Amino acid sequence: MFRVTPRAVFGAKFGTTFRTLLAAASAAAFAFAAGPSAAQGFPDRPITLVIPFSAGGSTDLVGRLVAQRMSQELGQSVVVENKGGAGGNLGAAQVAKANPDGYTILMGTVATHALNPALYKKMPYDPVTSFAPISLLAVIPNVLVVNPEFPAKTVSELIELLKKDPDKYSYASSGNGTPLHLSGELFKSMAGVQMQHIPYQGAGPALNDVLANQVPIMFDNLPSSAGHIKSGKLRALGVTTAKRAPSFPDVPAIAETLPGYETYTWNALFAPAGTPPEAVAKLNAAANKAIADPAVQARLADFSAIVVGSTPAELEAHVKAEIAKWAPIVKASGAQLD
Structure with a gap:
C-alpha cells in the first residue's frame, strides 16, 4: 500500500485536485500491472528518464530514487539524463519530441507543466497535449x-x-x-x-x-x-x-494565518503523447510500486517529500488544475520570460 498524503495533512483545499486520486492510487497501480492488455515485450531495452534540471536538486533526487527502483520492477535499466535550461523547458521539449514508444520519459514538475506556460511567450511544447501522463509521484x-x-x-x-x-x-x-x-x-x-x-x-x-x-x-x-x-x-x-x-x-x-494559502513543488512522470497505453500502464505500475517501497519512502521523508502515487487520468486532471491555479498568479506578478 502507498503512504499517501491524507487530508489531515494537506486539508480540503489540496484535496479538491486529488479527490479521487488518493483513494484510487494503490488499486489502480496493481490493476494496470495485471491488466490483460499489458504489452508483452515492453521494455526490452533501457529507458531514459530525462530530468529537466541540473543534478543535485530535489527533482534530481526524486528522479534517481524512483529510476533505481523502477529498474528492478521493469527488469531493464532506467537511466537518468539531466538536461537543464530554460526553466526546465529544454528537457521537457526533448521528451515531448521523442519517439512515443515508452523508452524516453520525463520527470515533470510544477515549473515545466504549470508555471512555464504562463511565463514564456513561446513554449516548445503544450503541457497537456504533448505528453502522456504516467503518475504523480510526490509533493514537496x-x-x-x-x-x-x-x-x-x-x-x-x-x-x-x-x-x-x-x-x-x-x-x-x-x-x-x-x-x-x-x-x-x-x-x-x-x-x-x-x-x-x-x-x-x-x-x-x-x-x-x-x-x-x-x-x-x-x-x-x-x-x-x-x-x-x-x-x-x-x-x-x-x-x-x-x-x-x-x-x-x-x-x-x-x-x-492566511486561510487558503497553498503552494508546493511536485514531481510526476510523463511520456511523449502517443505512447501506447500498454507501455504507459507498465510504467505507471512500476512507478507506483517504486514509491510504495519502504526504503524509497524513508529516503523521500528525509527531505520532506510526501508520497502520492496516481493513475494517468488523475495526473492529467492535476496538471490542468495547476495550470488554472497558477496562470492568474503569474499574470498578477508581472513575471515574463522570453
Missing part, C-alpha cells in the same frame, strides 16, 4: 524562512511589520518565475503587503545571502533549508502546504 513543501536576527517570529508578526513599513523589506528567491518567487507573490497578494523581490541564479546563492543577513526573508524548498532550520541558522515561519509538514510538525502552515 516550500517554506518561508527568515534570518534569526529578523524581528518577526511568526507569520502574523511578519505581516504586521510589512504593513507598518511597506518599502523596507525584501525577499530572496531562486529566480524570476520560479515556484519560490511565485510563492512570495501569492503571499504578498493574499496578505495585502509589499516586499521587494530579489531574484538569484539558483536557491544556493539566495540562501547564502539570507544566512548572511544580506536579505532577511526567503521562500525556499523545505529540503534545502531543513538543515539550517534544525541548526538554528534560519527561522522557519511557516510551510506553504495547507497543513503542517510531517517532518517539521512544530512549524505552522502559512494557511493557519
Whole structure:
C-alpha cells in the first residue's frame, strides 16, 4: 500500500485536485500491472528518464530514487539524463519530441507543466497535449524562512511589520518565475503587503545571502533549508502546504494565518503523447510500486517529500488544475520570460 498524503495533512483545499486520486492510487497501480492488455515485450531495452534540471536538486533526487527502483520492477535499466535550461523547458521539449514508444520519459514538475506556460511567450511544447501522463509521484513543501536576527517570529508578526513599513523589506528567491518567487507573490497578494523581490541564479546563492543577513526573508524548498532550520541558522515561519509538514510538525502552515494559502513543488512522470497505453500502464505500475517501497519512502521523508502515487487520468486532471491555479498568479506578478 502507498503512504499517501491524507487530508489531515494537506486539508480540503489540496484535496479538491486529488479527490479521487488518493483513494484510487494503490488499486489502480496493481490493476494496470495485471491488466490483460499489458504489452508483452515492453521494455526490452533501457529507458531514459530525462530530468529537466541540473543534478543535485530535489527533482534530481526524486528522479534517481524512483529510476533505481523502477529498474528492478521493469527488469531493464532506467537511466537518468539531466538536461537543464530554460526553466526546465529544454528537457521537457526533448521528451515531448521523442519517439512515443515508452523508452524516453520525463520527470515533470510544477515549473515545466504549470508555471512555464504562463511565463514564456513561446513554449516548445503544450503541457497537456504533448505528453502522456504516467503518475504523480510526490509533493514537496516550500517554506518561508527568515534570518534569526529578523524581528518577526511568526507569520502574523511578519505581516504586521510589512504593513507598518511597506518599502523596507525584501525577499530572496531562486529566480524570476520560479515556484519560490511565485510563492512570495501569492503571499504578498493574499496578505495585502509589499516586499521587494530579489531574484538569484539558483536557491544556493539566495540562501547564502539570507544566512548572511544580506536579505532577511526567503521562500525556499523545505529540503534545502531543513538543515539550517534544525541548526538554528534560519527561522522557519511557516510551510506553504495547507497543513503542517510531517517532518517539521512544530512549524505552522502559512494557511493557519492566511486561510487558503497553498503552494508546493511536485514531481510526476510523463511520456511523449502517443505512447501506447500498454507501455504507459507498465510504467505507471512500476512507478507506483517504486514509491510504495519502504526504503524509497524513508529516503523521500528525509527531505520532506510526501508520497502520492496516481493513475494517468488523475495526473492529467492535476496538471490542468495547476495550470488554472497558477496562470492568474503569474499574470498578477508581472513575471515574463522570453
